[in-house]
Amino acid sequence: MQxxxxxxxxxxxxxxxxxxxILLYGIYIIFHGHLTPGGGFAGGVIVALAFLNVLLAYGxxxxxxxxxxxFLHDLEAASATLFLVIGILGISMGGAFLANFLTKGELFxxxxxxxxxxxxxxIGIKVGMSLFLVVWVLAGFKIxxxx
Amino acid sequence: xILPYFIIIPLLAAFIISLIAGKKDNWAVILSVIASxxxxxxxxxxFISMKEETIxxxxxxxxxxxxxxxxxxxxxxxxxxxxxxxxFTSLIFSIQYIRHLSMDWKYYSLFMLLVTxxxxxxxxxxxxxxxxxxxxxxxxxxxxxxxxxxxxxxxxAFKYAVMGSVSSFLILVGIAVVYSATSTLTMAKVAQILPxxxxxxxxxxxxxxMAGFGLKAASMPFHAWLPDAHSSAPAPISSMLSGVLxxxxxxxxxxxxxxxxxxxxxxxxxxxxxxxxxxxLIGVFLAIGxxxxxxxxxxxxxxxxxxxxLGMGIATxxxxxxxxxHLFNHAIFKxxxxxxxxxxxxxxxxxxLRKMGNLMKLLPTTSQTSLIASLSISGIPPxxxxxxxxxxxIAALQAGLPWYALFAVIGSLxxxxxxxxxxxxxxxxxxxxxxxxNKIGWRMxxxxxxxxVLCVVTSLMVVPGIQEVTLDPVVKVIxxxxxxxxxxxxxxxxx
Amino acid sequence: MIVYLxxxxxxxxxLYGVLTKRDLIKIILSxxxxxxxxxxxxxxxxxxxxxxxxxxxxxxEISPMVDPLPQALVLTSIVIExxxxxxxxxxxxxxxxxxxxxxxxxxxxxxG
Numbered sequence: 001m002q003x004x005x006x007x008x009x010x011x012x013x014x015x016x017x018x019x020x021x022i023l024l025y026g027i028y029i030i031f032h033g034h035l036t037p038g039g040g041f042a043g044g045v046i047v048a049l050a051f052l053n054v055l056l057a058y059g060x061x062x063x064x065x066x067x068x069x070x071f072l073h074d075l076e077a078a079s080a081t082l083f084l085v086i087g088i089l090g091i092s093m094g095g096a097f098l099a100n101f102l103t104k105g106e107l108f109x110x111x112x113x114x115x116x117x118x119x120x121x122x123i124g125i126k127v128g129m130s131l132f133l134v135v136w137v138l139a140g141f142k143i144x145x146x147x
Numbered sequence: 148x149i150l151p152y153f154i155i156i157p158l159l160a161a162f163i164i165s166l167i168a169g170k171k172d173n174w175a176v177i178l179s180v181i182a183s184x185x186x187x188x189x190x191x192x193x194f195i196s197m198k199e200e201t202i203x204x205x206x207x208x209x210x211x212x213x214x215x216x217x218x219x220x221x222x223x224x225x226x227x228x229x230x231x232x233x234x235f236t237s238l239i240f241s242i243q244y245i246r247h248l249s250m251d252w253k254y255y256s257l258f259m260l261l262v263t264x265x266x267x268x269x270x271x272x273x274x275x276x277x278x279x280x281x282x283x284x285x286x287x288x289x290x291x292x293x294x295x296x297x298x299x300x301x302x303x304a305f306k307y308a309v310m311g312s313v314s315s316f317l318i319l320v321g322i323a324v325v326y327s328a329t330s331t332l333t334m335a336k337v338a339q340i341l342p343x344x345x346x347x348x349x350x351x352x353x354x355x356x357m358a359g360f361g362l363k364a365a366s367m368p369f370h371a372w373l374p375d376a377h378s379s380a381p382a383p384i385s386s387m388l389s390g391v392l393x394x395x396x397x398x399x400x401x402x403x404x405x406x407x408x409x410x411x412x413x414x415x416x417x418x419x420x421x422x423x424x425x426x427x428l429i430g431v432f433l434a435i436g437x438x439x440x441x442x443x444x445x446x447x448x449x450x451x452x453x454x455x456x457l458g459m460g461i462a463t464x465x466x467x468x469x470x471x472x473h474l475f476n477h478a479i480f481k482x483x484x485x486x487x488x489x490x491x492x493x494x495x496x497x498x499x500l501r502k503m504g505n506l507m508k509l510l511p512t513t514s515q516t517s518l519i520a521s522l523s524i525s526g527i528p529p530x531x532x533x534x535x536x537x538x539x540x541i542a543a544l545q546a547g548l549p550w551y552a553l554f555a556v557i558g559s560l561x562x563x564x565x566x567x568x569x570x571x572x573x574x575x576x577x578x579x580x581x582x583x584x585n586k587i588g589w590r591m592x593x594x595x596x597x598x599x600v601l602c603v604v605t606s607l608m609v610v611p612g613i614q615e616v617t618l619d620p621v622v623k624v625i626x627x628x629x630x631x632x633x634x635x636x637x638x639x640x641x642x
Numbered sequence: 643m644i645v646y647l648x649x650x651x652x653x654x655x656x657l658y659g660v661l662t663k664r665d666l667i668k669i670i671l672s673x674x675x676x677x678x679x680x681x682x683x684x685x686x687x688x689x690x691x692x693x694x695x696x697x698x699x700x701x702x703e704i705s706p707m708v709d710p711l712p713q714a715l716v717l718t719s720i721v722i723e724x725x726x727x728x729x730x731x732x733x734x735x736x737x738x739x740x741x742x743x744x745x746x747x748x749x750x751x752x753x754g
Contacts, residue, residue: 035699036697036699037697041717041721073165074166077162077163077165077166078166080162081159081162081163081166084155084158084159084162087155088155090207091151094208095208096151096204096205096206096207096208097151097155097204097206097207098206098207099207099208100207100208108699108700127721131724134728137732138728138731138732138735141732141735141736141739275715275718279718279722282722282725282726286725286726286729289729289733290729293733293736296736297740298737298740298741298751299751299752301733301736301737301740302737302741302749302750302751302752303752304733305666305730305733305734305737305749306752308726308729308730308733309660309669309673309730312673312676312677312726312730313657313660313673313676315722316673316676316677316680319680319684319719320653320680320683323680323683323684323687323712326684326687326711326712326715327687332711374752375752378752379752
């Protein structure tokens with residue numbers, strides 16, 4: 001009956017604390033993609049998993065109140081568009097599609113490696129939102145006995 | 148230069164549509180028509196403006212052995228023109244047709260992604276990049292096949308998705324072997340390094356690629372998914388799949404890899420000949436017994452792909468000319484036939500040939516254009532299908548392959564028979580139908596008339612004088628085989 | 643050599659599953675296995691004896707490293723597999739809704 005209520009109090013409490021740490025770790029992975037293993041895709045998956053933890057522990061209704069699903073859709077499309085915009089800026093400022101037009105900076109510094117960092121951030125948002133929405137949509141299918 | 152815009156424009160359109168479209172599809176229609184006509188203009192411009200030079204474009208300004216390179220030569224521009232014409236008319240056709248199914252922007256977004264994938268496959272000069280774009284095109288194709296959300300469509304889409312994934316993994320294995328043998332993914336570099344290596348590598352990789360891309364092109368032993376997927380999809384998508392997707396992902400890539408990279412090994416040319424002939428005969432035999440109009444057309448796609456493979460397998464310049472010309476012609480008349488089937492389905496609510504009739508009165512434009520397309524696919528002069536089939540048959544005779552020529556003629560006669568059945572039972576059938584369920588709007592008629600006119604106009608491409616500027620540069624790119632290496636590595640850099 | 647052979651066997655296991663299993667979910671899992679086998683093959687091709695991970699970090703000596711390109715390819719291929727799996731699962735759910743079964747021998751309205 002109470003299928004959308006989520007799990008027990010213990011799980012909810014642990015999730016309430018851990019979700020921010022997972023989210024932070026995902027953001028860390030995204031931001032250090034040009035220095036350490038990881039990057040946009042890996043970090044985006046971790047971000048999506050943080051949201052999925054909330055979905056599993058608190059249930060569908062709470063999550064849809066907490067996160068604005070329509071906004072996540074827009075964010076996903078916007079990040080993909082932004083990736084292309086950075087690519088097109090590369091044409092006008094760097095000479096070729098996706099060419100680097102920012103300063104390369106100092107080796108091993110956080111703000112370095114030109115456009116790789118913004119591209120990683122954009123990919124992280126895109127992957128995180130897409131993966132979360134894929135699971136959200138697949139979990140939301142209502143099976144009705146059909147023809 | 149204009150080369151990356153063939154990818155940027157449709158991709159940008161797809162994402163902007165999903166960003167700004169609300170519940171209705173007005174903005175989606177406007178944006179996708181703008182993007183599609185821009186692509187049409189760009190591709191025509193690039194085909195007319197470039198004659199015989201090869202233009203390369205280094206993505207991210209990384210030069211050839213390190214980065215991804217986009218390559219544009221006559222063959223590329225030719226296939227791009229084909230894709231742009233069919234996608235433009237399909238889009239115009241779908242505006243009314245898809246509203247009849249649902250008012251949704253998702254269709255246009257997916258459609259633009261399909262165009263992105265095909266354009267990417269066509270202009271890339273890098274093996275792995277080809278794989279990625281191929282997957283983009285395939286994913287949107289899976290989703291679009293299931294777009295009408297009926298039970299049959301999900302079934303066809305699932306079958307197509309399983310077959311598509313398996314063939315993609317085969318291709319990825321092939322790419323992995325190529326990379327481990329040559330340590331590069333750029334096609335021109337691979338072509339340069341392969342002759343210095345053991346000859347067996349080409350055989351192994353060629354066999355894997357033959358299976359993988361053969362599945363994509365639905366040549367005979369790998370054809371099982373095609374009739375389901377192509378007949379279940381919405382009509383404009385059927386025309387995209389049958390008209391251009393199997394050619395861009397299957398035939399074009401096979402031409403590129405087996406001619407320009409592998410230097411047309413004898414054994415694979417023989418395989419092309421045999422597979423082509425089997426496809427011609429079995430495709431047409433299976434088609435002739437069908438009563439579902441779209442299923443019949445889908446089986447004919449297998450048979451016509453057989454002609455293209457036969458022309459490629461002959462491997463003389465004349466055979467290649469026939470193959471390339473038939474590639475273009477088949478895109479036009481098969482798309483037109485699928486539009487006809489779609490508009491009949493929309494007007495009468497059925498695809499069964501036995502339940503049609505009286506269509507000359509009800510749908511005059513549809514029946515007249517379908518007559519042109521039927522004559523064209525069966526190879527009746529003066530329509531384009533006649534000339535390309537004639538060239539392939541003459542090439543087979545000249546190359547000393549009379550049996551293959553005979554089989555091609557038999558296939559052509561059986562095609563004529565099955566389209567006489569379509570005309571006799573379908574468009575001039577005896578079932579009396581008083582009124583149509585839905586009216587066919589001007590957009591659908593416009594798409595059909597455009598392609599019907601092209602059916603006649605493209606047959607001019609064999610006229611001496613026009614042939615030199617349209618088909619001959621394309622044939623030269625293919626027939627010169629691995630001259631591709633020098634053209635790409637020493638080509639004009641378009642950055 | 644034996645690793646390549648095992649990798650090939652994994653590929654065949656996936657192919658066997660796709661071709662013989664009757665359950666939609668099992669087919670999807672087999673496609674996953676097929677994908678893993680291909681990814682493993684790419685990683686094996688990248689391996690070099692006595693070399694380390696291809697990452698430059700602070701204060702590290704420059705020494706022979708494994709080929710980083712196939713690793714990037716595998717990452718891309720994993721993303722594509724994710725898409726394939728999601729697509730197939732969505733189609734399987736929809737098929738279950740329409741046919742009320744996961745058995746492919748009962749899902750056959752398209753014939754001929």
